[in-house]
Amino acid sequence: MEITTRDLITVIHGMGLGALFMLAFSAAIAGIYRISAPGASTSMSAREQTVLQLALAAMVILAWLTVFSGAYIVYPWYRAVPPAGVTDLADYPRRLLLSNNKTSEWHNVGMEWKEHVAWLAPIAITMVAYVISKYGRAITQHPKMRAAVLTFALAAFAATGAAGAFGAFLNKYAPVRGGDTIILMQGEK
Amino acid sequence: MTASQIQNTAAIPNGPGAAAILAGGIGCGVMGLMAFSADASAALGKAMNIYNPTGALSGVTTVTIVVWLVVWFFLGRAWANKTVDIGKVNLVSFALLAVGFLLTFPPFMDLLQGK
Numbered sequence: 001m002e003i004t005t006r007d008l009i010t011v012i013h014g015m016g017l018g019a020l021f022m023l024a025f026s027a028a029i030a031g032i033y034r035i036s037a038p039g040a041s042t043s044m045s046a047r048e049q050t051v052l053q054l055a056l057a058a059m060v061i062l063a064w065l066t067v068f069s070g071a072y073i074v075y076p077w078y079r080a081v082p083p084a085g086v087t088d089l090a091d092y093p094r095r096l097l098l099s100n101n102k103t104s105e106w107h108n109v110g111m112e113w114k115e116h117v118a119w120l121a122p123i124a125i126t127m128v129a130y131v132i133s134k135y136g137r138a139i140t141q142h143p144k145m146r147a148a149v150l151t152f153a154l155a156a157f158a159a160t161g162a163a164g165a166f167g168a169f170l171n172k173y174a175p176v177r178g179g180d181t182i183i184l185m186q187g188e189k
Numbered sequence: 190m191t192a193s194q195i196q197n198t199a200a201i202p203n204g205p206g207a208a209a210i211l212a213g214g215i216g217c218g219v220m221g222l223m224a225f226s227a228d229a230s231a232a233l234g235k236a237m238n239i240y241n242p243t244g245a246l247s248g249v250t251t252v253t254i255v256v257w258l259v260v261w262f263f264l265g266r267a268w269a270n271k272t273v274d275i276g277k278v279n280l281v282s283f284a285l286l287a288v289g290f291l292l293t294f295p296p297f298m299d300l301l302q303g304k
Contacts, residue, residue, distance in 0.1 A: 071250060076242030109295045115246055116224040116293035120217045120286070123257055127213035131206045142203050144275040148210045148282060155217075155286055 001187065005179030006077055010171065013074050017066040018164050021121075024059050025157045031055065032132060032153055036139045036146040049136055056129035063122035063156070070167075075115065077176045093174035106173050110166040118163035124156035204268030207278045212264055214282025216257030221292030223249040229302050 003011075031052040035044050044052070082092045089096040097107040128149050131139065139146050227234040227245045237248025291297045 067250075071243050071246055072240070075246065079242075079244060112228075112295040113293055116220065116249070117290065119220050119250055119253065120289050120293075123213055123216040123220070123253075124286075127209045130209050134205055134209075135201060138201060139206075142206065142275065144279055145203055145206045145210065148275075148279045151279075151283060152210070152213055152286070155290075159290070 001185040002181050002183045004177055004181055006074075006176050007179075008182060009069070010074050010176045013066065013069045014164065014167050014171070017062050017069060018160065018167070021059055021062040021066055022157070022160055022164060024055060024062070025153075025160075028052075028055060028059060029150075029153055029157075032128070032149060035132065035137055036149065038140045038143060038146075044137065053129070053133050056125070056132055060122065060126050060129050063125050063160075067118050067122055070118065071115070074176055077178065078111070078170075078174075091178050093170070093176055096174045097170075103173050106166075106170055110170055114163045114166040114170070117159050120159040121156040121163070124152040124159070128153045128156070202268075202270060202272045203275050204271040204273055205265060207273045207275050208264035208268045209261060210275075210282050211278050212257055212261030214285035215260050216253060217289030218285030219256045220249070220253040221289040223252055225292040225298050225301070228298055 031044075031048075035049060035052060077093075079094045080092055082089060082095055086092075089099055094107055094111070097103045097111075131145065131149050135142065135145070139149070223237070227237045227249050234245045237245040237252070239251060240247035292301075
């Protein structure tokens with residue numbers, strides 16, 4: 001069982017950082033709703049509020065690590081230009097997709113949207129984490145601020161979902177490959 | 190958070206939160222505008238290429254982050270102790286958030302450019 005370094009880093013970008021960020025959303029949305037619901041019969045304890053703030057801070061870090069690792073590590077591999085005369089485009093995912101009109105839109109629509117829309121998520125979730133941390137339970141006195149926080153949290157979820165879904169499809173049709181081979185486990189045969 | 194801390198946060202005006210919300214909306218809107226402009230203008234696209242392996246995306250996102258943080262800093266200072274019309278802030282922020290989504294969506298970009 002082996003994996004290349006580029007495969008591994010792409011997995012860390014998508015599954016290790018991006019997917020973890022997505023998984024945290026359901027708990028975060030529930031926490032934000034609970035801390036900010038004006039009619040809540042039981043308010044969050046101080047400990048629960050601290051846990052929510054820490055979870056949101058972790059989401060902020062995950063979101064920024066995801067977009068920076070994507071843009072500055074994985075994306076350059078994806079858009080690498082093959083040297084003149086190269087006909088096997090397996091190591092040049094962008095060129096591979098664009099070489100066939102059955103796959104070109106995965107780049108023209110999928111990657112072009114993914115590479116930009118993903119950046120809305122860290123901006124939005126940073127704002128959400130700041131406001132929740134700043135106001136805590138007092139946000140119930142500002143219902144319109146609560147609406148904005150929930151809207152931006154859902155927007156961050158949508159942006160991450162779009163970027164993540166296209167990332168999964170792109171990696172299916174034109175995976176980022178190459179680099180050193182890491183042997184994870186030796187088979188018997 | 191202690192009971193006294195909760196009372197203290199209850200006294201915070203909406204200005205700091207509104208500043209963060211509006212700055213967030215502006216950040217998302219700028220992301221859309223920059224992505225669209227760099228796609229529509231070859232000259233701007235070239236100017237945004239500040240790190241060649243990443244291409245124009247490097248400049249587009251750098252400009253977006255700088256604008257977002259600078260706006261947040263100045264709005265945060267200006268509204269630190271103020272109560273502002275959060276309804277208007279939300280309206281503008283939601284519109285800019287929609288701009289961010291639409292202007293990064295390639296079919297919509299192409300539609301605006303008549304492609």
